[in-house]
Amino acid sequence: MLANYHTHTTFCDGKSTVEEVVLSALEKGFAAIGFSGHGYTPFDFTYCMKDTDGYLAEIRRVKEKYGKEIEIYAGVEEDASYPQPRGLFDYVLGSSHYFCVQKQYFPIDSSIECLNKCVSLYGGDTVRMAEDYYSSFCTYLNRYRPDVIGHFDLLTKFDEQSPRFLPDPAYRAVAKKYLLEAMRCGGIFEVNTGAISRGYRTMPYPHEELLHVLKKEGARVMLTSDSHHAGTLDCAFDEARAFLREIGFRTATVLYRGEFVEDTL
Numbered sequence: 023m024l025a026n027y028h029t030h031t032t033f034c035d036g037k038s039t040v041e042e043v044v045l046s047a048l049e050k051g052f053a054a055i056g057f058s059g060h061g062y063t064p065f066d067f068t069y070c071m072k073d074t075d076g077y078l079a080e081i082r083r084v085k086e087k088y089g090k091e092i093e094i095y096a097g098v099e100e101d102a103s104y105p106q107p108r109g110l111f112d113y114v115l116g117s118s119h120y121f122c123v124q125k126q127y128f129p130i131d132s133s134i135e136c137l138n139k140c141v142s143l144y145g146g147d148t149v150r151m152a153e154d155y156y157s158s159f160c161t162y163l164n165r166y167r168p169d170v171i172g173h174f175d176l177l178t179k180f181d182e183q184s185p186r187f188l189p190d191p192a193y194r195a196v197a198k199k200y201l202l203e204a205m206r207c208g209g210i211f212e213v214n215t216g217a218i219s220r221g222y223r224t225m226p227y228p229h230e231e232l233l234h235v236l237k238k239e240g241a242r243v244m245l246t247s248d249s250h251h252a253g254t255l256d257c258a259f260d261e262a263r264a265f266l267r268e269i270g271f272r273t274a275t276v277l278y279r280g281e282f283v284e285d286t287l
């Protein structure tokens with residue numbers, strides 16, 4: 023079935039309204055759409071939701087209007103540094119966007135410059151940086167147990183333009199070690215095409231090697247577009263499905279009738 027559960031709107035840093043997204047999903051023949059506004063973070067207002075009540079109310083409104091034609095879910099993409107209250111949302115997608123160094127938060131996915139700044143704070147030691155990133159992400163995952171694990175190796179967002187992590191076997195060993203650690207939280211790993219639609223990458227997160235590990239270990243995966251515009255709800259989904267099938271996956275998880283169930287790829 024066609025669906026996407028990682029969707030941003032004008033309530034955070036997305037470009038389209040909730041209703042525009044629903045209309046686009048309907049036009050594309052989606053069976054379900056899940057919204058995942060960026061959870062509020064007190065240290066960075068540039069991208070997150072400031073009006074969570076308004077967001078939830080607007081989703082309730084469109085659900086009343088279109089709920090017979092499409093399943094609509096009110097989720098949240100919470101940052102690992104600031105977990106959201108449980109019970110407010112239909113599901114929680116947990117992501118790690120920041121490095122916190124000396125009480126300053128650096129959004130590693132905002133630009134190559136910001137990532138480079140972080141690397142320099144680690145004296146260029148990208149392996150130690152990756153250890154810190156993944157170990158704090160895993161601590162959060164195993165403590166707060168979000169339903170879905172967002173873009174696990176976001177750290178590699180700019181690697182196609184500036185290959186800092188993936189070519190290094192020591193980095194890849196760290197990522198693999200913590201992937202296994204993250205699996206303990208029981209969450210569904212998203213296979214996220216968002217950086218493809220924004221022109222940063224040609225492949226989804228997580229990296230192919232990690233997807234092989236997830237397959238071998240029997241983890242569940244969910245295909246998402248991390249869409250920031252109504253037009254990109256299913257960006258690169260066909261390619262990502264074919265890629266997942268090549269790796270050996272036969273199903274992906276969807277949220278349907280209120281349950282996380284497996285759907286044929």
Ligand SMILES: [Zn+2]
Binds near residue numbers: 099117172173
């Ligand atoms: Zn994110």
Ligand SMILES: [Zn+2]
Binds near residue numbers: 028030099248
């Ligand atoms: Zn997102």
